Structure formats: structure tokens, C-alpha cells
Amino acid sequence: ENYANTINALARKHKPEVILAGATTAGRSLVSRIAVTLYGGLTADCTELHVDKEKKILVQTRPAFGGNIMAQIICPDFRPQMATVRHKVMPEAESDPTRRGEVILEAFDAAWEDKRVKVLEFVTENVLTVKLAEADIVVSGGRGMQNPENFAILDELAKALGGAVGASRASVDSGWIPYSHQVGQTGRTVCPKIYIACGISGAIQHLVGMQSAKYIIAINRDADAPIMKVADLAIVGDLFKIVPMLTAKIKAERGIA
Ligand SMILES: Cc1cc2nc3c(=O)[nH]c(=O)nc-3n(C[C@H](O)[C@H](O)[C@H](O)COP(=O)(O)OP(=O)(O)OC[C@H]3O[C@@H](n4cnc5c(N)ncnc54)[C@H](O)[C@@H]3O)c2cc1C
Known part of the structure; x- marks a missing residue:
């Protein structure tokens, strides 16, 4: 007021x-x-x-x-x-x-000054959400992840890169990952240096939340998925093969056990 x-x-x-x-x-x-x-x-x-x-x-x-x-x-x-x-x-x-x-x-x-208004308390924002919005690197998973357990491979890649894990609404709606990770129109908007979309088709509602990322990498087995058109680097293939290979390579480069 x-x-x-x-x-x-x-x-x-x-x-x-x-x-x-x-x-x-x-x-x-x-x-x-x-x-x-x-x-x-x-x-x-x-x-x-x-x-x-x-x-x-x-x-x-x-x-x-x-x-x-x-x-x-x-x-x-x-x-x-x-x-x-x-x-x-x-x-x-x-x-x-x-x-x-x-x-x-x-x-x-x-x-x-409105005399009716008093500040009673400041509540700190969910740290997880802030990390996603502020992260330089975001590794996101979509319906292609198939189940909640498979998000572990994205966690590992994000950890190796010092980034955060995001998700499409399809994986949030499936209950595989909490809403605070959702990227897109009805989730968070992110603008990281690198956005890695794994098993995400690239619906417009997802794109509006991440398309201003500086460098977009898409891993999808469908070469014609819309995400491949906005990606700077489009990798056509099975994410379950590519993501662990990428993580192993990054860990080796960075000397992470
Ligand atoms: C009002 C409204 C608001 C919305 N808000 C949002 C929002 O905020 N965020 C959001 O994300 N969506 C939002 N949506 C939903 C959006 O329209 C899409 O339905 C959603 O983004 C699709 O998620 P997805 O890409 O994970 O799933 P899908 O479209 O099903 O795509 C899955 C992709 O995974 C690929 N794939 C499958 N298996 C593999 C594999 N093994 N290896 C590699 N690739 C594989 C497939 O080729 C496919 O391209 C909204 C929709 C509406 C109507």
C-alpha cells in the first residue's frame, strides 16, 4: 500500500x-x-x-x-x-x-503512508527454487525420463557441472519431481548460461521459460522435436546413453571421483 x-x-x-x-x-x-x-x-x-x-x-x-x-x-x-x-x-x-x-x-x-499496513514477518524463499532461477547451468528432464528414479542421472550431471535440476510440466504433473523445479509458463523462468533439455519436446509453454538461455543443448531421440530447432546443440539419441557418458566425461575432465 x-x-x-x-x-x-x-x-x-x-x-x-x-x-x-x-x-x-x-x-x-x-x-x-x-x-x-x-x-x-x-x-x-x-x-x-x-x-x-x-x-x-x-x-x-x-x-x-x-x-x-x-x-x-x-x-x-x-x-x-x-x-x-x-x-x-x-x-x-x-x-x-x-x-x-x-x-x-x-x-x-x-x-x-498507509497506517493500516504493518510488516509482521519476512519469510525466506524456498532455497531450491532460488537455486534453479540463479543457476548458471540447468539440466532439465521431461517425460522422456520415464520415472522419478531416472532423475538421479540428471542430479549427477547437474552436480558435476555445479548446476541445478529443472523439469518440464509433464514430469512435474507425473509426480516425478516437485513443482519448484518446473520451468516454463506456469513454472520458473530461467536464463542460465547453459540449459540442457533431456527428453523434453519443447512445447511453447516450456520454451517461454528457458529460451533466453545463452546456450541450449537438447538431447532427444526425435530429431524433429521442436526443442531441436531452438537448440544451439541438438543431440539426437537416447538420453539414457548420452547423459551418463556426458557426466563421466565431465567428471574425468574436472577430476571428480
Ligand atoms: C496453460 C498451460 C501451461 C503450461 N505450462 C507449462 C510449463 O510451465 N512448463 C512446461 O514444461 N510445460 C507446460 N505446459 C505443458 C506443455 O504444453 C507440454 O505438454 C509439456 O511441456 C510437455 O513436456 P515434455 O516435453 O516433458 O513431454 P513430451 O512432449 O511428451 O516430450 C517428451 C520428449 O522426450 C523424448 N524422449 C522420450 N524418450 C527419450 C529418450 N530415451 N531419449 C531422448 N529423448 C526421449 C521424446 O522424443 C519427446 O520429444 C503447459 C500447458 C498448458 C496448456
Whole structure:
């Protein structure tokens, strides 16, 4: 409430064209309050943003209709244009010290404080989930893993690489691995340096959660699976042969017993 009151007051004063927030629990809750109060347009959970310079409009892309299409949404008539962007959906920007923006300092006005709100407790986020979102290397398993026991080979590969284990919704829904590992539209968005998809077909709902990874390796016995088209390295074959070979090779290279 306090943040929303503050931003509402500042937005009325400075009339920004665009307000952006992370699609975190706090960000989602914050901008929806602002959108209602300022009567602006809000697109939640965007996967891509760009500015149409000619029309001076923010073009907001997000999955729609269950992820079957990527919709481009614009807000031509109302200001501010607001969007939330999912964590890790875009690669981190390089720092450019030559860029200069204007910083306007405003003093906090006590009138913006909502006396009804009190912070009672901070609860630390599930460490496992954070590790997946922050990991430089993610090894994910899909329906091709066949059962929960087989995830042990992915654990071993991830451990050898110092990475984390992810999963497709099919393997989460099958009860093979907890939901906190799910990558995709209804799971976590990850942007690791390397994403290794094992036995994952590459449905659009999975791709939106990992396609901004810097290097994608797909192991699949179907050369025509959609994941093979987005992969930088597509390995056609049986994951149960390839993954243990890869783990053994990495362990040997790194001198891990
Ligand atoms: C609203 C909505 C939200 C969704 N959200 C998500 C989401 O967040 N994340 C997500 O992942 N999905 C999501 N889905 C589900 C998505 O549409 C797919 O159904 C799901 O991603 C498929 O998972 P999969 O690739 O593991 O399984 P499959 O599509 O069945 O693919 C299994 C793959 O494994 C390969 N394979 C099998 N055996 C082997 C082997 N021995 N070696 C090598 N390859 C092998 C097969 O060739 C196949 O390509 C969502 C769907 C909807 C409708």
C-alpha cells in the first residue's frame, strides 16, 4: 500500500509514459494497484518489450491462449503504459557507463503512508527454487525420463557441472519431481548460461521459460522435436546413453571421483 500510494502520487506529478516492474509477488501486487488507481493499461508477465519509436508506444509481448500464441499488446489511449516482466526472461543488460539518465529526487511524504499496513514477518524463499532461477547451468528432464528414479542421472550431471535440476510440466504433473523445479509458463523462468533439455519436446509453454538461455543443448531421440530447432546443440539419441557418458566425461575432465 505504501509503495502504491507513493508511486501513484509521483506518477500524477511527473506523468511517466511507462512504468515497469518485475513480475515478482511484490511487483505484481504493486502495479495492479497503480493501474487501477491511475486508469492505465497493464500487461502482466511479458516475455519481451520494445518501443515503437514512431508511434511512441510500448509493445508488450506475452503468451496468450494457454501459450499457443505470443500476443503483442499495446496501450495507445491511456497513460502510463505498464508491464511486468518475468524474472530471467531477458538476458542481463551489459553495464554501459556512458549512458546518462536524469534522476529526480523526491522527499517521502508522510501522507503516502498507509497506517493500516504493518510488516509482521519476512519469510525466506524456498532455497531450491532460488537455486534453479540463479543457476548458471540447468539440466532439465521431461517425460522422456520415464520415472522419478531416472532423475538421479540428471542430479549427477547437474552436480558435476555445479548446476541445478529443472523439469518440464509433464514430469512435474507425473509426480516425478516437485513443482519448484518446473520451468516454463506456469513454472520458473530461467536464463542460465547453459540449459540442457533431456527428453523434453519443447512445447511453447516450456520454451517461454528457458529460451533466453545463452546456450541450449537438447538431447532427444526425435530429431524433429521442436526443442531441436531452438537448440544451439541438438543431440539426437537416447538420453539414457548420452547423459551418463556426458557426466563421466565431465567428471574425468574436472577430476571428480
Ligand atoms: C496453460 C498451460 C501451461 C503450461 N505450462 C507449462 C510449463 O510451465 N512448463 C512446461 O514444461 N510445460 C507446460 N505446459 C505443458 C506443455 O504444453 C507440454 O505438454 C509439456 O511441456 C510437455 O513436456 P515434455 O516435453 O516433458 O513431454 P513430451 O512432449 O511428451 O516430450 C517428451 C520428449 O522426450 C523424448 N524422449 C522420450 N524418450 C527419450 C529418450 N530415451 N531419449 C531422448 N529423448 C526421449 C521424446 O522424443 C519427446 O520429444 C503447459 C500447458 C498448458 C496448456
